[in-house]
Amino acid sequence: GKPMCECNSCYVGADCSHFLDGCIADADSGDPLFLEPFWMKNAASSAVVVAGWHRMSYSFRDSHTRTSNELENHIRLLHAVIGNAVTEGRYIVIGVGSTQLLSAAVHALSPNGSASPAKLYKAQTKYFNSEDSKWQGDTSLWENSTSLSKNTTDTSATFVEFVTSPNNPDGKLMKAVLDGSSVKTIYDHAYYWPHFTAIEAPADENVMIFTLSKVTGHAGSRFGWAVVKDKDVYERIAQYINLNILVATHDTQLRALKLLSVALKGGGKELFGFGYKAMRHRWKKLSRSLSKSSRFSLQNLEPMYCTYFEEVTGPSPAYAWLKCEREEDKDCHEVLKSAGIIGREGSVFGAESRYVRLSLLKGQDDFDWLLERIDALVSQEYGSR
Ligand code: PMP
Secondary structure (H helix, E strand, O other): OOOOOOOOOOEEOOOOOEEOOOOOEEOOOOOOHHHHHHHHHOOOOOOOOOOOOOOOOOOOOOOOOOOOHHHHHHHHHHHHHHOOEOOOOOEEEEEOHHHHHHHHHHHHHOOOOOOOOEEEEOHHHHHOOEOOEEEEEOHHHOOOOOOHHHOOOOOOOOEEEEEEOOOOOOOOOOOOOOOOOOEEEEEEOOOOOOOOOOOOOOEOOOEEEEEHHHHOOOHHHOOEEEEEOOHHHHHHHHHHHHHHHOOOOHHHHHHHHHHHHHHOHHHHHHHHHHHHHHHHHHHHHHHHHHHOOOOEEOOOOOOEEEOOOOEEEOOOOOEEEEEEOOOOOOOHHHHHHOOOEEOEEHHHHOOOOOEEEEEOOOOHHHHHHHHHHHHHHHHHHHHOO
16 A cells, blocks of 8 residues: 655655565666657557458568668668768678677678687677677777787687777767787677767768667567678678568568658657657756765766767767775665666676666656656655754
């Protein structure tokens, strides 16, 4: 039941110190439901109806391709309008979310049947330990490591570095750490959209990966794309996808096309204006709450000039990268949990357990509840003075 007195709603008892079981603010997953109100407002124009006879074939009947040309054009147009990636003269390959494309790209960049598998760097690679690749660590934690020779004596191996930019968890724009002819880089640009960061310039890397999940918020549709410079790499990625699933589902392609056409309305200003405002507002509110605390701190993000909005924009990251400052709060995840907040442990991202990632991109109720729990936790610092 609900508490009856003026205690914060997760607490009961005469001194409001008893925490109600099940009263949890879940800020663990990166479910992008912050965009749900936008799609509710655009419900009719974004709806897709598919007749039973429609799109039954493996290929598109008119073009015999496996990706709709119109969809590919919409993807290119979106990048041109937002100015976040160069797509002219580049190949585009679609897959089941960026998750599948990240695997495909690792496969494409790993040496074929080589005795020494590709060495992988950066967090996601824990999913990719396989015959042709092995996870090696986080390059951003290597000191002064711009050259591979400082970290390995193995010069014959292929190295694959993941660069997640903006970074998950802290939202900072990142550059590759490794260089050299044996290094291949995969740029995960899942969050390189005006909702989450200022757009600096069109990204122009060899392999760049994007996902519908974080642009329109349709994570459940499982739709991502890679923008690839090199024809051979493109073909190897496409071959992996074909062997895996034959064709990216036409139903999802149809939905993605519809969603992107709405996303492009008014030069994207409706969707991206909404997304940026929502994320900016959340960051401001959380920052304000935590500015009263000396026990917890947030990552520092600076305002930057955004070429899309053509003005300086304040930080609007997808996640808060919270640090527990007190010596005794070594297990920050546990500290938050006992206050009814579930985040994701810093160790998942290769960081100390003093850090926790809090998702800011869930639904409004989830965020409001998180903020309420944070305020209650911070107010304890004053209560015990
Ligand atoms: N890359 C990054 C950096 C992510 O945070 C996520 C999901 N949160 C993904 C890729 C996977 O996205 P999806 O498979 O839904 O495209």
